[in-house]
Amino acid sequence: MARTKKRPAKKRGTRAYHGPAVVIHKNLAELDRKFLIHPLTHPKDLEKHPPRIIVKGKGMMMWDLEGKEYLDGFAGLWCMAVGHNHPKIIEAVHKQMKKLSYFTSFHGHSSPPSIELAAKLATMFNPAYNLTRTWFTCGGSETNETQFKMARLYWQLQGKTDKNKILSRRFSYHGMGLATTAATGIFPFHWNIDPLPAGFITVGAPYCYQCEWDKEYPGCDFECITDLEETIKNEGAETIAAFVAEPVIGSGGVIPPPKEYFPRVREICDKNNILLILDEVITGFGRTGKMFAHEHWGGIRPDMLSLAKGISSGHIPLGAAVMNAKIYDTIGEYQDERMPIMHGFTYMNHPVACAAGLANIEVIEQEGLVKRSEENGKYLLEGLRTLRKYKSVGDVRGLGLLAALELVGDREKRTPILPENSAPDCLVDECWKRGLYIRSSTMETVAVAPALIIDKKTIDRIIDILDDAIPAMEKQLLNK
Ligand SMILES: Cc1ncc(COP(=O)(O)O)c(C=O)c1O
Structure with a gap:
């Protein structure tokens, strides 16, 4: 009887799985060249150099x-x-995946990790800055796109419909959505994709080694600050919603500012009723030797703070658009009650990504x-x-x-x-x-x-x- 017993059927697809896996492994470089598109890579470069597969x-x-x-x-x-591959992040992700891998946060739905991470972040800033409202995104571009829209919404709901321009700086990098590309001040990113959205203007950066005005710091008259002031004057402060800046310019050449720069920027924004968005996508979470770079130079208060990268150490895509609760409350006060805030991405406040963020911050603090x-x-x-x-x-x-x-x-x-x-x-x-x-x-x-x-x-x-x-x-x- 036993001999005639049918052997258990082979799992379907077992051979087919192992076969191609070997072939795929051998030909990964070839398949990469054929099928994958790489950011910031010339297609012809991949023909010359094989992809480096980590x-x-x-x-x-x-x-x-x-x-x-x-x-x-x-x-x-x-x-x-x-x-x-930090084991604590891997463990947190694994645990959360098993519990709840995804649910939407649209329409007021929620999940514990996103609530906990938003509450945790609110404790990490100077309480006087009132940076207590956050929504989580998949990265820096989504974060800045969100900030620009919220800055415009904030003013427009208050009847200031002309107050919609976004100022940024030459050499700055704010992401690769259309609005964030328009705000990016590294101009090759603007080429051949016209038209860019209107309402984005760049001013000079404190790039002292290659000063646009051929001045030397110290000893200059902060022409980069004057440029900001003059641009505001020429455009009209009543047309400018926000000024976005990286505390230390990153992709544009790693450019830390002179210590006087940001305190003066803050004063100018206050004087002209312009929101200051600090883009700490690179500089956040300890990169510059402070938890956040705006803690340097005596402390600079952002109205909106953009975070990503170091928030989850890249283990899972995550960004955070943090704002002064006053901005959120004002939007809530003026927005027509029959209409929600008409913004959101499917993966906003993602439970697994937020679990990774919580574990990552714990590691940064504990170590x-x-x-x-x-x-x-x-x-x-x-x-x-x-x-x-x-x-x-x-x-x-x-x-x-x-x-x-x-x-x-x-x-x-x-x-x-x-x-x-x-x-x-x-x-x-x-x-x-x-x-x-x-x-x-x-x-x-x-x-x-x-x-x-x-x-x-x-x-x-x-x-x-x-x-x-x-x-x-x-x-x-x-x-x-
Ligand atoms: C300062 C800054 N802002 C925004 C971004 C865009 O982030 P992401 O590539 O996650 O969309 C980057 C990316 O390098 C960045 O350096």
């Missing part, structure tokens, strides 16, 4: 498909505050990562400054664990190595070859922004690799 991460390190190990000197994309960022940030900057021995290293700047080298062909004139933008890419390539990932920007800079868990020994390793990679880059590009 398959594993742990703490400061990551590994590619061939098993080669890399030191992640850029925390993914300025986002992995607690490093790769004292903000203090570490402050101390090790100074050490990183000291190390990077030693690289000024190379003639191509023009400026070294940073705040906390957010730092950059600006590369120049001529130190006196501060002009780029030619062809423009080739040097940062070349240096980044040389670093990859030596097992280090850092990132170039279009502003002739190479940025270093490791996870906040980094220690001094690992910082030394970054500097050593750069010390070897910079001459290799110079050999290829200088004196051509």
Whole structure:
């Protein structure tokens, strides 16, 4: 009987599953080239260089498909505050997934992690700032899009229908939605996608190393501030809803402002009744050596605060549009009661993402990562400054664990190595070859922004690799 018993049927699809998996593994690079679209990547580049496929991460390190190990000197994309694959975040996500993987927060519905994270955030700011209202998004662009719409809504509901322009700064980066692209002051992002939404205006940035007005700080008359004041005067304060600014410009070249800059910006916004949106998508959660960068310079009160990246250390997409409760309450007071706030994304206040955010903040606080960022940030900057021995290293700047080298062909004139933008890419390539990932920007800079868990020994390793990679880059590009 037993011999004639039918063997249990093979699970359907078992072979079909294993077969293609092997083939897919072997051909991943080919499939990537064929099917995947990469942000900030020229399609022809992928034909020349195979995609770098990262398959594993742990703490400061990551590994590619061939098993080669890399030191992640850029925390993914300025986002992995607690490093790769933090077990506490993984556990929190796993637990929440098993309990409730998703439910909408539209129409007043809710879930515990989003409530707890909003309440937690409200305790993390200076209570005098009244930053107690938050909705969670999937990242920085959605967050800023939300802020711009709410700033306009706030004024328009009060009858100020002309008060709708958004001011931002040259070199700023605020995301890749249409409005956030229009607010972004790195102009290649604007090319060939016309028309951009109306009502976005840029003013000068406090980019002292390449001052638009050819002035030197200290000793200048803060022409960048004057530019802001004059723009407000010319446009009319009654037409401007908000001014959006990163406390330290990130993608535009890692540009920390002089200490006088933001206190004056706050005064100007107050004087002209303009909302100040601080975009802390990069700088939030310890990156600059304070929990939030607006705590520097004596403390700057944002009316709206944009957060993302470090809020979940990139483990799950999450952003937060935080606002002064007065803005929310005013909207509530004036909005027609038969009409909800007509804004929302499917994944707003996502329970799993918010669970990741809660666990991530707990790790940052319990492991004292903000203090570490402050101390090790100074050490990183000291190390990077030693690289000024190379003639191509023009400026070294940073705040906390957010730092950059600006590369120049001529130190006196501060002009780029030619062809423009080739040097940062070349240096980044040389670093990859030596097992280090850092990132170039279009502003002739190479940025270093490791996870906040980094220690001094690992910082030394970054500097050593750069010390070897910079001459290799110079050999290829200088004196051509
Ligand atoms: C300052 C700032 N704001 C907004 C964004 C957009 O965020 P996301 O890419 O998550 O949409 C970024 C992304 O790098 C950023 O650096």
